[in-house]
Structure formats: C-alpha cells, structure tokens
Amino acid sequence: MFSPSLGKLTSYKDGDLVIAVCKEKVLFPFKNIEKHLDMQVMDIGIYNGKRVVCLNLPHLEEGVSIRALFAEAELEVAHIAALASHLAWWRATYKHCPICAKPLKEHDLERCLRCEECGENFYPVICPAVIVLVVKDEKILLAHNTRFPSGRYSLIAGFVEAGENLEDAVRRELMEELGIKVKNLRYLESQPWPFPNSLMIAFAAQWESGELKPDGLEIEQAAWYAYNDKLPDLPPPGSVARRLIDGFITQHR
Numbered sequence: 001m002f003s004p005s006l007g008k009l010t011s012y013k014d015g016d017l018v019i020a021v022c023k024e025k026v027l028f029p030f031k032n033i034e035k036h037l038d039m040q041v042m043d044i045g046i047y048n049g050k051r052v053v054c055l056n057l058p059h060l061e062e063g064v065s066i067r068a069l070f071a072e073a074e075l076e077v078a079h080i081a082a083l084a085s086h087l088a089w090w091r092a093t094y095k096h097c098p099i100c101a102k103p104l105k106e107h108d109l110e111r112c113l114r115c116e117e118c119g120e121n122f123y124p125v126i127c128p129a130v131i132v133l134v135v136k137d138e139k140i141l142l143a144h145n146t147r148f149p150s151g152r153y154s155l156i157a158g159f160v161e162a163g164e165n166l167e168d169a170v171r172r173e174l175m176e177e178l179g180i181k182v183k184n185l186r187y188l189e190s191q192p193w194p195f196p197n198s199l200m201i202a203f204a205a206q207w208e209s210g211e212l213k214p215d216g217l218e219i220e221q222a223a224w225y226a227y228n229d230k231l232p233d234l235p236p237p238g239s240v241a242r243r244l245i246d247g248f249i250t251q252h253r
C-alpha cells in the first residue's frame with residue numbers, strides 16, 4: 001500500500017526504498033545508492049511501511065520506460081513511478097520564482113513551492129490532454145500522426161488550451177485535424193501521463209458529420225476501422241489509447 005507525501009528534498013537513510021528516475025526511465029528499487037549519497041533525494045511517500053525516495057539521475061543505464069511499467073507493473077508501482085517522474089521534472093524545472101527570480105522554498109504543509117518575496121505558491125504543473133474514441137457505424141477512427149513511428153495509428157489526442165473545457169478541446173482537435181464534428185461525448189477514464197507532466201482524459205464520441213480530411217500537419221492519414229478489420233500497428237499496451245482500442249474490440253467481438 002502506498003501513501004504519497006509532500007515531495008520534500010531530503011537525504012537518503014538506511015532502509016529507504018529508492019526509485020531512480022531519468023527522464024522517461026525508472027528503476028525501482030534502485031540498489032546502487034552508495035555511489036550517489038552526496039545527492040539529495042525527494043521524499044515520495046510510504047510504500048508497504050517503508051519510505052520511498054526519488055533519486056533524479058542524468059544517466060540511468062538500467063531501468064525501464066514508464067510506459068512499459070504502465071503495461072506490466074502492479075498499479076501501485078506504476079503510480080509511484082508516475083509520481084516520482086512528474087515531481088522530479090517539476091523540482092528540476094521550478095527552482096526560481098517565475099515573477100521575481102528569487103529561489104523558491106518548500107512549503108511546510110502543502111506539496112508546493114513558495115516565493116517568500118512575492119508570497120506566491122507554485123504547485124506541480126499538470127497539463128491536461130484529451131484523447132477520444134470516435135465511433136461511426138460500429139467503426140473507430142484511427143489516425144497516423146506525423147510524430148508516430150512509420151505505420152503506427154492511434155486515437156486523436158491533444159492538449160487542452162487556456163479557457164477551454166475538456167469537451168471543447170475534443171471537438172476542436174477533431175475539427176482542426178480531421179474536419180469532422182462529433183456528438184454524445186462521454187467521459188471514459190483518465191491516467192497520469194508523466195511525459196513529463198500531462199494528465200490524459202479519455203472520452204468516447206459519436207461521429208456526427210464531415211468527411212475525414214487529415215490536416216497534413218499533425219495528421220497524415222486517418223480511416224475508420226471495424227473490430228474485425230486487419231488493424232495497423234497500434235500504440236503499445238499501457239497507454240490509454242491502447243486500452244480504449246482494445247476495449248472497443250473486446251466489446252464488439
């Protein structure tokens with residue numbers, strides 16, 4: 001059982017469980033702490049009665065990607081990895097006040113950093129992104145994004161913009177990238193997506209109107225696929241996209 005803490009910087013103590021983090025890779029538990037005793041670690045929480053501390057390293061030879069952990073590890077271990085990775089990024093990025101540039105200090109009672117000069121608190125940055133399973137006549141929309149590996153198709157996703165609600169973000173992304181309108185939006189699930197600081201929020205929607213016209217900038221190809229069609233290369237297990245696609249196939253089989 002894991003209970004998170006405030007994420008304060010501290011020193012390693014005998015008996016701590018160490019999670020080593022390097023960008024999108026983690027190693028848990030990390031055993032070679034002796035080489036890094038001069039580095040500060042971050043108190044992440046208590047896991048099965050032991051304190052978990054995060055060591056943010058510039059290089060990590062071993063370790064696995066957090067994406068792989070999402071697919072294969074126990075839910076709590078994936079949660080610890082996602083939290084450690086997100087907080088490590090945040091603490092490495094937020095060292096000085098964005099207003100007056102004075103060094104930020106840890107808040108005593110909350111997981112936030114405080115500028116004593118301005119009196120402002122700075123909380124971990126979380127960037128919401130939406131992802132949507134669009135269905136038309138028992139077929140789902142899959143698209144190839146220019147950032148994907150060759151042949152890979154997935155669901156449409158994008159970041160929520162300032163002043164926008166989640167449903168508007170879904171509608172805007174589909175209109176901008178493919179020129180289609182959807183209806184009957186329904187919330188499905190969400191998942192922390194620490195690459196480095198997102199929260200992925202998943203919706204289902206029904207196609208309403210418009211032909212698929214990929215914008216050529218973000219989306220190169222898009223098509224409707226039935227559950228029993230030969231599917232293209234899909235995102236790896238552990239991602240929200242893959243879980244939604246697999247869920248659609250299982251439901252219709």
Ligand SMILES: [Zn+2]
Nearest residue numbers: 097100115118
């Ligand atoms: Zn300040």
